Structure formats: structure tokens, C-alpha cells
Amino acid sequence: MDGKAILMGLAFGLMWASAFTSARVIVQYAPPLYALAFRFLLSGVFGVFLARMMGQSWHLTRRQWVAVLVFGISQNALYLGLNFIAMQTIEASLAAIVASTMPLLVGVASWLVFGEKIRPLGIAGLVAGMIGVALIMGARLQGTVDLFGLGLCVVAVISLTVATLSVRGASSGGNFLMIVGLQMLVGSAMLWIPALAFETFDVTWSWQLIVAFTYTVIVPGLGATLIWFYLVDRIGATPAAVFHFLTPFFGVSIAAMLLGEKLGSMDIIGVLIITGGILAVQLSKQR
Template sequence: MDFKALLMGLAFAFMWSSAFTSARMIVVDAPPLLSLSARFLVSGLIGVALARLMGETWRLTRAQWRATIIFGICQNGAYLGLNFIAMQWIEASAAAIIASTLPLMVALAGFVFFGDRLKPLAIAGLVAGFGGVILIMGARLGSGLDPLGTALCVLAAMALTVATLALRGASSGGNVMMVVGLQMLIGSVVLIGPSLAFETLSVTLTPRLILAFLYTTLVPGLAATWVWFKLVQRIGTVRGATFHFLNPFFGVAIAAALLGETLGVVDIIGVAIIMAGILAVQLSKAPPAR
């Protein structure tokens, strides 16, 4: 892995993890699905415009279209939609911890549904990673963590697992920025219907909401997604996903720094265990060094 790929991976992990804190700020002052649909509309239009300026086309291959639609529905519609709803009731750090189990859930899904063989290191990583999550969530549920919000985050992580399994087809064949923009527009369309049907469209326009909306739209939304696609193209999905082991740390650290969310000893131990488990799973997939 070269130095540029390392910087890209670190940048992606930080930007992706910061989205939980900015989302928590947004849902305090605006309906979650409406704000998320608006975010995807803005970032999608920007992404498509940038793609055209870069000479890209929306004439994608059939595999790209299929994967882009699945990715837009599962990640932007289901995963982020459920997380935004959940963060009306739970802390950003809790949502980040649950979402960080993505590499573990992908590995488990590969074993259960596709017959992937798991090395002993991967099995140990799965046990450790999910054990760390159970440790943290058990302690927090005992301290009043909302069960419904927690369940929504788990369902969201499952949707993200499906989106990740569809990623390879969307990131091959070029037109990366166009794919990024189009899957965001798909997410906007998916979310606006439920928002109009079920939400009270009341927005309290505050400086915090404006800044958080702009940041979420441009950084975790547009920049992080583009960096992820480029990272996968550069070093592959397996090596790229290794950087997800940093998400639990970044997620809880940013929430603690900007939102003042408290971290107990159990949280710190659990995060360390999850990080070790994710790293073990990803390292077990890496090809041997030559």
C-alpha cells in the first residue's frame, strides 16, 4: 500500500465517521428524512455537474447502473435514512459503533450466503468484534439507551452490508464521480416520499443546522464517497475496507469532542476490542506479501 493510498484511507475513515456527529446536529432542528433527501439532492446535483466538467458520462454499463441503483437505495435510502431517524433518540457515538461493524457483517454474510471460507484469524476477529459491540451496547442499554433507535441502527448496518456487496460493480468501468452523483440522486428520490407522508415538515433554521447541513453534504456525502470509490480502484475492496477498523475510534472521539458525549471505561475497552476484531477480519482476507 503506497503513501497516497494510506492518506486516502485515513481521510475516508475520518470523514465517514464524522457524519454521525453532524447528523446528530441536523436532526435536532430538522426532520431527518427531509433534511437527508435535501442533502442528497444538493450533493447529487453537484456530483453530476462535476462529473460532466471532468468529461464523464452518464452512459454507464448495465452492471454500473444496477449496482448504482442498489447502492443508492441501500446506503443512501435505507442505511442513512434509518440512522438519521435513530439519532433523534440515541447518541452519535452509539450509531457510529453499530455502523462500524460493516466489515464484520460483510464477512459474516459472505460466509452464510456465499459459502466464503473463513480463516481462523477471521473467525477470531468476528467473535471479538461482535463481542465488543455486545459489551458496549449491553452497558448502554442498561443505562437507558433507546432500544428502538438501537434496532434501527442495526437494520441500517444490514442495509449498508448489501450496499457494500454491490460496490464492486459500481466502482469499475470509470465515471466515478458520475456514479457518486447518480446514487445520491437516487437516495433523494427514495427518501422524499416517506418524508412527505410521515414527517411534520418543520425546520428551525439555526447556524448549527446550516453549518452541519453544508458539512454533511460536501464532506461525508460527496468527498468521502468519491475518495472511497477511488481508494477501491487503487488498492481493491479488501485492502480499502481495512480502514474501517478506525471508524469506531474516530466516531466516538468526534462525538465526544463536538457533542460532549461521555465515554466510560467499558466504551473504551469495547471500542478497542471492535477495532482489533475488524482489523483481524480484514487482515485475514489480504493476499500474502510477495
């Protein structure tokens, strides 16, 4: 792994983790599904337009189209849609912690579904990750955590796991920006349906909403996703997944700094254990 790949991974981790804080701000002022559908519409149109200006084609391979649909539905519509709804009632730091278990779930799924062998270091990482989650959830459930919102986050991270397992098909054959734009349009199309059916377009306009929405469209939306595809293409999906271990640390740190969310001692210990577990699982896959 070269220096450029490391910088790309660090940038991705920071951008991806920051999305929880900006999303928490957005849902305080706007209905979550409307906001997310509109965000993906803007990001998708801008991404496709920019890709065409760069000479990229939307004539993708069959594997790419399948992966774009799966990624758009699983990550954008289900994962982010459910997280946006959940963050109306739970803190951004908790949502980031739940989402950070995705690499652990990918490891378990790879073992159970694809028969991938796990080395002792990987098994230790999975166990450590589960212990970390148990510590955090045990401490949080003694407080005033909204169980419905927490449940939505759990379903969301399962959807993200499916999306991650499909990313290999979308990262081969080039046209990365076009793929990013198209999968965002897929997510937008899926989100407009429940938004129109179940939500009222009631927006409280403020500079906080405008800044958070603009940031979410550009940085976690286009920027982080594009960097991820380039990173997977450069070093492979398994080595790239190592950088997901940054999500719990960056996610809770940004939420604490910008939103003033309080972190207990069990939160900090749990995050460190989960981070170490994720790193161990990913390093166990390296040759």
C-alpha cells in the same frame, strides 16, 4: 498498499466517521428525512454537474447501473435514512459503534452467502467483534438507551452491508464522480416519499444547522464517497475495507469532542476490541 492509498484510507475513515456527529446536530433542528433527501438532492445535482464538466458520461454499464441503484437505495435511503431517524433519540457515538460492525457483517455474509473461506485470524476477529459489541450493548442497555432507535441502527447497518457487497460492480469502468452523483439522486428520490408522507417540514434555523448541513453535503456526502470509489479502484474492495476499522475510534472521539457525549469504560474497551476485530478480519483476507 502505497502511501497515497494509506492517506486516502485515513481521509475516508475520518470523513465517514464525522458524519454521525454532523447528523446528530442536523436532526436536532430539522426533520431527518426532509434534511437527508434535500442533502442528497444537492450533493447529487452538484456531483453530476461536476462530473459532466470533467467529461464523464452517464452512459454506464449495466452492472454499474444495477450497483448504483442498489447502493443508492441500500446506503443512502435505508442506511442513512434510518440512522438519521434513530439519532433523534440515541447518541451519535452509539450509532457510530453499531455502524462500525459493518465489516464484521460483510465477513459473515461472505462466508455464509458466497462460501468464502475464513482463516483462523478472521474467525478470531469475528469473535472479538461480537464480544466488543456485547460489552458495549450490555453497558448501554443498563442505562436509558432508546431501543427503537437502536433497532433502527441495526437494520441500517444490515442495509449498509448489502450496499458494500455491491460496491465492486460500481467501482469498475470509471466515471466515479458520475456514479457518486447518480446514487445520491437515487437515494434522494427514495427519501422524498416517506418524508412527504410522514413528516412535517418544521425547521428551526440556526448557524449550527447551516454549518452541519453544509459540512454533511460536501465532506461525508461527496468527499468520503468519492474517495471510497477511488480507493476501491486503486487497491481493491477487500484491502480498502481495512480502513473501516477506523470508524468506531474516530466516530466516538469526534462525538465526545464536539458534542460532549460521555463514554464509559465499557464503551472504550468495546470500541478497542471491535476495532481490533475488524482489523483482524480484513487482514485475514490479505494475501
